[in-house]
Amino acid sequence: MNSSVPISLSPPARKVEGHFLVNGEPHALFFAEHKTLLEVLREDMNLTGTKHGCELGECGTCAVLIDGEPQLSCLVLAQACQQRPIQTVEGMADGPVLHPLQEAFVEVGAAQCGYCTPGILLTAQALLAEKPDPSRQDIKDALAGNLCRCTGYIKIYEAIELAAARMRGESAEPTRESLYGY
Amino acid sequence: MATRSGAAGKRGGGEAQKLSVIGTARPKVDAHAKCTGQTLFADDLVLPRMLWAKLLRSPHPHARILRIDTAKARALPGVHAVITGKDLPITFGILPVSQDEEALCSGIVRFIGDPVAGIAAVDEDTATAAMDLIDVEYEPLRAIRSVEDAAENPEPQIHGYADSGNFHKLVHLEFGDLDAGFGKADLVREDLCFYEGNTHLPMEQHAAVAHASPDGKLTLWSSTQTPHYVHRALSKVLGMAPSRIRVIATPNGGGFGGKSDPFNHEMVVAKLSLVTGRPVKICLTREEVFYCHRGRHQALMKIRTGFTKDGAITAMDFESYLDGGAYGSYGVASTYYTGALQTVTYDVPVYRFRGARAFTNKPPCGPKRGHGTPQPRFAVEIQLDKAAEQLGIDPAEIRLRHLVQANTITANYLKIGSMGLGPCIEKVVEGSKWKDRFRKLPYGRGLGLACSSYITGAGLPIYWNDMPHSGVQLKCDRGGGVTVFCGSTDIGQGSDSVLAYIVAEVLGIEPVDIRVVTADTDLTPVDLGSYSSRVTLMTGQAAIQAAERVRGTITGPVAAKLDVPVDRIVFGAGRVFDANDPEKGMSFAEAVVTAESKVGTIGSVGSYTPPRSPGRYRGAGVGPSAAYSYSACVAEVEVDPETGIVRVPTIWIGHDIGQCINPALVMGQVEGSVYMGLGEALMEEMAYRENRNVVHKWPSLLEYKSPTTHEMCDVITYLIEEPDANGPFGGKEAGQGPLLPVMPAVANAIYDAVGVRIDEVPMSPPKVLKAMQAKAAGKEPRFGPKSVPRVPWPEVVYVPTPAEGGDGKAKAR
């Protein structure tokens, strides 16, 4: 048996107390100190909206916003983000009212299987907070760290552009070509 | 207006269908849940007292298990159970002819990643620690590393049931007189090409939760595309009556064919739950997903085709050599698929197909989007490009001249219904300005054209039976709500929504007033699963039948109440009314109450079985379909001549959809198919290190390359709608067809750009550069295979073609 035994075994995980601010709500928890933010969100706070595709930082699926900035929750120690405002997909809507990005994604069909959607929605939200009128290239650059296997990204770009226009106060509709082809 | 199912429109003018829901872009029924993080995928499920499972997997590509000692693992605090192969001795597999998988290997392990033990513990960390405490002694056996290796080494046999040595399956089919066919040719080309294996790479890793309840029943939630097949496999492996087992397919975070087999981890968590009496969850790591695989077979192909100088095909002789990996999976079907659809795009009057699938000690291959047809389609389309150049015919023109006609039967007995490839070609030719730009762009830029076709649902079920392929039940509530029950699985393609749209159309109500309940073997009638692009057509037709029956049940009592003849009753805009006097009517809810008062509880059942194909020879079951979709693609590429790096800025794609159920969903499927085709064309590879214990080269999302936003091209989509008589409202498939033409279009475009033929997929920069260097050195400007292995082909199954007066049966020659 090789000496580099994975050391999950000894000693058992120590639990620590932590205070989190997630989607504007405080959470006081007692959790295993070596857990990532991804795990604590999903397993200790029951916020399963944040998904995971690799747990190694290679896909962007687990993106959340910390202090408004997209970060990969699979590589962030839960301990390290206490009291820092964290936003997950569950925090995008304002009560029952969806965020314009969510509405736009629904409208044009930008979520197929929906698994990459939470990470992409939050990354897009951060983009629009910084660039309310992003070019298509700006959107591609901002999403370069989010993989999607279903959509080919196109409806995602279109949904973000639609939401951005509406957030700028313009009345915007999806183009006919986007929904019906050329 | 009352609507009709099936053929509801005519080609080129004539009465179009008057539809209020079908054909309109609208959100999916599950869109809001997906966009708010509320959709529960398998790993999101938590049950009280749930345990976590891990699988210990083989580190050897081929070995005998001499001894397995789990005592130390079982003794670890927090471990509740450890099971091994002896706890699950009954084998399983998706195909009846290859039930060759064990949930946990008991004797032989056949690839790195083959599971040998299952652990259930209080948390995943403890289960992981326990993995290292299981002591397994292996005796390594010689590993079979490739098709060539299998050809040269019939021993050691990976499976005893193979057709010959380590060739799992050998197929030899001949339709018509091959020599006579080639005799008519003005040009005969023989070309070889190679298509590397690749995998589905869904963003969601496989996960399952099993719950054995104290009453002796078992529930399994699993990210699976085929709950019915998992249901059957679980019953067999656990030795439990299927009536006591419930399989619920959770929404899949992507499937693409990678979640269509019953899997080891599903069997193991079920058994662990039975043994511990507690719910047990497993979620695979990304590396384990690579080991599940069931992806595209690596295929080496040889295609010999005779052409007249007009570009008509006189005969085609096709060979495919597949690396199948360590187990059968869908592989027998995959092998036949590599020989089935060559004939459905351009006339092929005489055809021979030989296919060989080898077992090798690697993760098993199975169905990935297109299932066995992208590889041969690549071969056909790049050869046609070469032949067109030799004959001096434009690539679009050569195809347009010789398209298979609608409503005909191919040489291999595939019945073609509607055939819209012509308009697809015309659209992409026009959109890409083909005529002004093909062979005219500056060096380094090029255009390429290719076409393809795909089935809309496999004509036969996975196991032989006389039952429907899809069933739908409807329930109507007195409040006007309708519930649709169907066994289909939504893998992101929108199948739940399609049911809602279709029932809404027939009953004249809004989709939002419909609840869709799917993919639950206790609650929903059987649907065979989300594979072979069958779901819209088959569940759609079943839903139409069920909805029309309910409409019929409601019509009578309403007509009586309104005192209107039955044939004037119309369902629309949420009401049921007199066609001649629309004011005279009632709401749908009132209509349900009226009917329920008269005849009792309102409900119905609908089902669908695809038409039987005319082929009667062995192997005729693979290829037939109720309808074929068609796609045409033009790719524009930029090749950097110094590096061989290929960029694809734009793809034009025309897709013959028959009738869009929801155009927005069709657009999504077309764009997503193009994305996946682009990934295969440029960068996706399931590669192994043959000289390093046959490990997978890169089982990670970082190293297995999938296009990011930086690589994805613009897509200009043209949807051609010529309704098919067999489709629901005329609709055909969209989820797989548009992937197929992308790879050959890119290869043909590379040739237009820099004059080299890359007869391989993926067309990676080192290959392109090598071909360009060869060209510069005056050698053949090509990168591709040069030979095929020797295979012990079996006796030919000879089938006279329909044109020869054949009856679909094989004959002695």
Next chain:
Amino acid sequence: MLRLPVFSAAFPETIEGALDLKAKHGASASYVAGGTDLYPNMKRRQQTPRFVIDLRGIPELGAIAVTPEGQLRIGAGVTLTRLIRHPVVQERWPVLAQAAASISTPILQNMGTVGGNLLLDTRCNYYDQNYEWRKAISFCMKKDGEICWVAPSSPRCWAVQSSDLAPVMVALGAMVGLRGADGERIIPASALYHDDGIQFHTKAADEILTWVEVPPLTNARAHYAKLRRRGSFDFPVLGVAAWARFAAGGMVEDARIVLGAVGSYPKLSEEAASAVRGGLLSEDRIDAAARAAGRPAKPLDNTDFTIGWRKDMVPVFVRRALASLA
């Protein structure tokens, strides 16, 4: 799910505090900043510290400013995003923004730090794999095994230098500051690296990389060319950092061409530099430099792409990097 092994973490607020913790825990403790290199490695059991010292709470490490002498001093804890967006960096040291923007993805750039990238673990197809995979090939020389699988008869490890900032800092002639129990050390960036896949840097285990200082680009231009499969996520299979200082009239007074991802350390190609030094940056001289840089390049099978192609690409990318300085 793939999870971290059990460990404890501390979040010191001063460098002294961090050094004390390291002294206390010794070899079983690792420093961490963004975590984008260490945590994946821990999940794969390539590194398994019992104690992690998170440096991001130390304000001194997050400072970025121009010194009175006109040098750009970047705290090792500055995130890549901050570096990319810093107006002074964009204006006066654009090559740094350009190189940093090519690293990983925008989201990972929010997390990863300059120091973390400079000390990025060397990489290899046989090493950057999960624990069970590495077990199936009996591990490798860099971790738990004896054989280097890309060069099985070699006595040394050939894991490849995969940082994008490292070749740039060497080309720019940057200096780095290290603080340990014995005080501060300042060394040229080139001296930070060592030609070995395992001992790939010269920083002592207890030392913290605290800052990197970049000279002004007075009369100089620099460019970083990165070759990889995709436009994001991927590590370099080749990186070329080119720097040249010009006299009036355009003559190259001095040049440095540094190759990343071709060996275990950022390789300064003196042959390429001499080919352009002392003359105008003409096409011919650039060509000569490109060929000179390519000759000794011997990539091994430790990254994406084939080794033959990677070698062919060296002169192409050296040429392109130099051409963009002209």
